[in-house]
Amino acid sequence: MKDMRIAMISMHTSPLQQPGSGDAGGMNVYVLSTATHLARQGIEVDIYTRATRPSQGEVVEVGENLRVINIIAGPYEGLAKEELPTQLAAFAGGILQYARCENLEYDLIHSHYWLSGQVGWLLRDLWEIPQVHTSHTLAAVKNVYRSENDSPESEARRICEQQLVDNADLLVVNTREETADLIQHYDANEERIVVVAPGADTELFTPGNDRATERSRRQLGVPLHAKVVAFVGRLQEFKGPQVLIRAVAELLRRDPDRNLRVLISGGPSGPNATPESYREMAAELGVERRIRFLDPRPPAELVAIYRAADIIAVPSYNESFGLVAMEAQASGTPVIAARVGGLPVAVAEGETGLLVDGHDPSDWADALAQLLDDDDTRIRMAEDAVAHATNFSWARTAEQLAGVYSEALSLELPNCHGRRAQGR
Structure with a gap:
């Protein structure tokens, strides 16, 4: 494990962004917390995200074995999440350019959310390494549960999610309920789904007197x-x-x-x-x-x-x-x-x-x-x-994710004649 290098992809929101505003929420906490604890295990983690401010700099050294790399793809400001699909190619190209210039080689990709998943899917085939994908939310499920005043998620997003379900090497979900959602709404192969519960920072969040x-x-x-x-x-x-x-x-x-x-x-x-x-x-x-x-x-x-x-x-x-x-x-x-x-x-x-x-x-x-x-x-x-x-900690989550990565690396990647379906 100590020699492993992971490319995490969180395109639409930086893990360094303040949760609770804009598009930043629980996923930001999840990505940064799991990456931090994976890095503590000796796994090198680079998190690729879209640059939204020139003052951020290209690389932020978060800690030992952990960096956030800001890729320029579209304007810094004024680009809504709904418009980000127009920047998938630019974002993927920026990652490829950075990795090539730095002579980086990764063992595995872990993509978060469907936009990042689409980029990870492309890089997976170019780099010939496994892709682990975490959806965090699913269009089909959000449309079932949305309030009457909420706008529905697009069919384009659902199709992109279907492609990731069909092609990612392993899918990480938070609960068995999410496994059932993937099977019901996306006809997922249960053998490629792994349940890993998120955690909380139990050192920071403690009861007070x-x-x-x-x-x-x-x-x-x-x-x-x-x-x-x-x-x-x-x-x-x-x-x-x-x-x-x-x-x-x-x-x-x-x-x-x-x-x-x-x-x-x-x-x-x-x-x-x-x-x-x-x-x-x-x-x-x-x-x-x-x-x-x-x-x-x-x-x-x-x-x-x-x-x-x-x-x-x-x-x-x-x-x-x-x-x-x-x-x-x-x-x-x-x-x-x-x-x-x-x-x-x-x-x-x-x-x-x-x-x-x-x-x-x-x-x-x-x-x-x-x-x-x-x-x-x-x-x-x-x-x-x-x-x-106390049964839910980020250290435990990261330990389980490391096991998922080992499992993904042991899988035989499909060849040109044995590709999985490319969506529906």
Whole structure:
């Protein structure tokens, strides 16, 4: 393993970008965290991403055995994620040029998300090395679970994902639920799917004592004796901040004197998303004084939000796993989440939190009230949440990924007469 060099590809969002804004989210955390721990094992990792600022420089030395390489493909700014397919050739060409000029040879490609997967598929054949691919989200699944106001994912994206399912040497998924999705929607070969659970930084995200919680609330301007519910993530329909806002309005309609405060930390994502739209919703529902909107925070500052909250709400319409839920539990905060995707794996129902069927604000208000009003259960769940989170660490994830890489390297690559189908 110590002699292995990996090319990771994360085209549309840099792992160094602040999660919670724009297109940066859980995938950024996943890529940087797994790469960091793989590098600690002695594996050399180069992460290729699209340059978005000239000040970034071409190469960022993140740590021993780990670099981020910024490839120029299209303008630095003003290019929406939906327009990035126009830059696939430029991005692939930039990687080839850099690797050639630096005399780099890689043992394996690990691509993340379908855009990177398409580039990785090309490089796989040019370099004649295996490709491991992680989708993170799937068009067919997002279209099934999207809210009625969300735009559907394109058929072009679904076709590109189908090509990757058919041609990547191994597919890494977060949960067995995701395996079932690949088989159902993409007719995937189960023998080429490997389940590797993501983790959390259990050294950073730790529970605080009463003094730490009090300090966190003072920093965030939250009343010390209020009950606090927090949302952390991108402000977009798919993540469900509107579900929480409407549920809070319903909760306060039932009990106007409830001492409740809500923290929503994140930035807008997508062409139609703005922080103002969610603030306007809160104002229209009469709860704007109970909700505080916070800018996206780096992980070291997110700890304060998790500790300040009595409950973390994750009302997403789908999650391949749910990193926010796991970080919250590691910080000693129970979670109320939608029963979708990998969230039933991330949250131990009845032990570390509650799961809600659907996104009806009334149902979410019921779940919030149940946990907010039962101090004994909530405190017990907070304690159990920490123990649950210890089963998920990035070091363990990286160790399993290293095993996947070894398996991929042992596979016989298809020759010209034995190629897999090139999509449908």
